[in-house]
Amino acid sequence: MPLDAWITLATVAVTFVLMATTRIGPDIILLGGVVALLTLGVIDADQALSGFSNSGLFTVAFMYVLVVSIRETGGIDIIIRYVLGRPRSEAAAQARLLIPVSALSAFINNTPVVATYIPAVMSWSRRLGLPVHRFLMPLSFATILGGTCSLMGTSTNLVVSGLLGDNYPELELGLFDIAWVGVPVALIGLAYLLLASRWLLPERRGLAQAFDNPREFTIEMEVARDGPIVDKTVQQAGLRHLDGLFLVEIERAGNIVSVVGPGERLKEGDRLVFAGTTEAAIELQQIRGLQPSSLGESSLNKDYRERRLVEAVVSDQCQFIGQRIREGHFRTLYGAAVLAVCRNGERVAGNLGQIRLQPADVLLLEARPPFIERHRQSRDFLLISQVNGQARPNHDKAWLAWSILAGVVGLATFGVLSILNAAMLGAALAVLTGCCTIGAAKRGLDTQVLLTIAASFGLGASLESSGAATTIASQALSLAGNQPYLLLIGAYILVALLTEVVTNNAAAVISFPIVTAGAETLGVSVMPFAIAVMFAASSSFLTPIGYQTNLMVYGPGGYRFGDFARVGGLLNVLVGIVALALIPLFWPF
Known part of the structure; x- marks a missing residue:
């Protein structure tokens, strides 16, 4: 194996270890890896910057704007209001929550869906007298399952589709092509959640009781x-x-x-x-x-116009992680005072100023009214919701925002426009019609995700150009006995494990050249392997840190780390079995 390949493998290994063990943002780590490879001459400038010109990256960016327009007009809020209702049993309540939210997540990025649903579900469960922890983890899992039903469901699907288009122009995926596998996966996953999650989840003290x-x-x-x-x-x-x-x-x-x-x-x-x-x-x-x-x-x-009581979930990227509240000058930086800290469903007792913040801690804050809008997109917090009655957005344009999204789906589905072109047109219409302002559109762009995707392309290019991908693929083929189905299983397991410790986009993009190199060496179609990468990268149910929505519900639900393995472990296995059984049927080797 040439020296460039060894340098590439060492760089990729270091980036994975850093992403799994440090609080440094994945975008910074991956960009650092690209800079190192460029400096050492493993890749050239065009390869280092290839991610910034990928169609999948721009499609993700324009889809963020469409999601912002729906959120700003209260489109998701309307669905919550009319769908949740007053079910008569816990099973019926879960069905009313999970089935619509999984369908919604096939068209909208699941992070804003979960962020909008969490405060509504907490209030709803309190009115029904049902424990909130029976709903929040299934909510996160249902949005992940729904995201596997279309290319628009997750940024990973769009990125892998973009990789396919760049490297194999003859292999083009339609918007709902993956639904042949995604819908059965979602149905079986939802059935499991509705039948088993209530029995697998132990009693937990939720955030409402703690505060x-x-x-x-x-x-x-x-x-x-x-x-x-x-x-x-x-x-x-x-x-x-x-x-x-x-x-x-x-x-x-x-x-x-x-x-x-x-x-x-x-x-x-x-x-x-x-x-x-x-x-x-x-x-x-x-x-x-x-x-x-x-x-x-x-x-x-008491309700005062000059203040807001806010619950904020601490992100694993928060600059105050590991610091005591008093030492970090939290009040000075955010203009908010910490009233209490909740961890694992229990209020942290003792001297408030001496508490060291941890990821997924829930803070009860007193803040001035601008705090919510100012820090809603901050990477320091996964979720910010108002405690004492949040002002509802103006719903007058909600129908228009949903109509624009439906138009984008229709144009892409029937091949009138490419997904990129349709998303671009939809984002422009959302701004021009006032469904969202330019400022809101800018704030809605998750720059960390976009930079992570772009930087991952640089590492993927180095794996391909240095020969490292081919070498790893050859070793994998020898272990699989040159059997394409065994290689497919191995690729799925590899990506599924990687996505539990690093971001799903990075796991998909970096593993893509290795997986496709194996298919090419074996002389079979790369399509089933690309689809396997999509599903494996989205199958993150095992830990709260593997997927952002899992971490968002971790604190408000009062969960323990092992609760995710208890419920999500079997779900991971079920999704893997169904996906690996169906993928070769619709995309033969």
């Missing part, structure tokens, strides 16, 4: 009339650096001062709300001029 009573994690005091701290700033009154307590808000004459700064002056009768442990109240009682609040109802239970 139910604000008095458990807040302390309320009043500024005494004619007391010594009246007209002093928060800093001067000694309320800035308390041990285990944070001054969150001040209720003053029917109004609220949220995310209180050190220069805010105290007035007599002010009601101060502190976040922290009740044991720390002793310190407050020793401050002259403060007295326990005489008002009965908690300030956090």
